[in-house]
Amino acid sequence: MAAYEIEIILNRQLADCLSIPVFITDTVGNLIFYNEPAEEILGKRFEETGEMPVEQWSTEFKPVDEYGVVLPPAELPLVKTLTNSKAYHKSFWIESLKGDNQQISVTSYPIIGRTGKMIGAVAIFWKLTDE
Amino acid sequence: MKIKICGVRGSLTTTDPATVLYGGNTSCIGVWENGWQLVLDGGSGIQKLKLDEKLAAKRIDILLTHLHLDHIQGLGFFKPLFDPEMEVHIWGPVSSSESLHARLRRYLSPPLFPVHIRDLPCQLELHEIEKSSFDIGPFSIMSDYVIHPGPTVGYRLSCNKGVVCYIPDHEPALGERGIINDSKWISGFDLAKGADLLIHDSQYTAKEYQLKKGWGHSSIDDAGFFASIADVKHVLYSHHDPYRTDKQVDEMFAEFTGRTEYPFKQEMAKEGMEIEL
C-alpha cells in the first residue's frame, strides 16, 4: 500500500506526543491511528489492532445524550467532519469500559493539505468528568 | 542515464579550501538520457552544468524540490534562461497561497536580482506540481511532498535504464519517536522504494540532529535507515553542512559506516561525481 500523505504522517507524529486522546481516520472513517491516551477509551492497543475499518471501531462506542438516548452517527462530530469537510465540536456521554457513563467533548477537524483536498480527519477527545 | 552531481552543499555555499574536495556549491544535479537533459534544483552548482550540444530539442527542464535559496540561487545565472531559442520548463511544488511564478519572482526581480522573470529571453514555462506523475522525454517522473519547512517535494525519475530518487532536503524523523518503522508512515517512501540510486539529505550527525529537530533535515543515521527501509541499491548522502570540512565529512562517514551494516552501496555525495545507470 502507498504511504500516507505527509499531513497524515505529521498528525500522527503530533498525536504521539500528546496526553489527550487523538484518533486519525482516512476520508471514509477507517481508523488509521490512535495514540496511547486513546487506547484507554477503546480498550485496545494500536500495536495489537493496527488500523480498524469504520464498521469495527464505530461499534466500540455507545455515544448517548444527557438522557441516555443513543446518538445517531450523523450527530457525531467526526461523522459530520467526514461528510462536510468542516470542523465540529460536541459534548456527549459514552459508556466507559467499566460500564458507567463518562461525559466527553469531541473536537474533530478535516486534514486538508496544500492542494485543498481532504485526505483524512482527526478527532480529539476531551474528558469532562473524572473517572 | 547519466547523473552528474554539481552541488552537494547544504544551506550555504562554501569557499573554504577545507571544503573543496566535497565541494562548496549548493544543490544541483544534471541528468541525461537519450538526448534529453534534466536539472534537479538550481543551487549554485548549476554553474557547473554544461548544456548538452546534442539535445533532441532546444528544451531543458529544471525540477525544483522547493524554493529555499540554496536550491534556486543559481537559477538567474543559468545560460539557457537567456537564450531566446531555448524552451525552459521549471517545475516546482504548488503552495496554498502563492503561485510558483509569484514565488520565483521574489528572487528573480530587483533588488535581489537585476532581471525580472518576465524579461528572461527564453521561452519559459512554469509547472506547478504536488503528488504528481508526468513524463519528460524518456523520463517518467513522480513527485510528492516530503517533510521539510514550506512546500517541498522529492522526485523519482524512471527511464528504461533505472530509477533515481532525489530528496535533498528531508526530515522523515520529525516527531517524538523518529522514523516510524512502517513504510506506510514514512515521508518519501514511495519515491525511494527500490531505487537504483537515492540522493538524500544527511546534513547532520545523529548527535547534532538532537539539537536540530524541526530544522527540516536528516541525520546520516536517519538517511541510512530510510534507505534501508526503501530497499535502495545505492545511496549518496548529500546536503553537507556548510560548516563541515572535507576531513569532517570523511570522519562522519567512517564513524557511521563503522557501526552500521547496510547491504547497499553508500557514499558521501561529492561535487563532480558522475554515475551511469
Ligand SMILES: [Zn+2]
Ligand atoms: Zn537545502
Ligand SMILES: [Zn+2]
Ligand atoms: Zn530547504
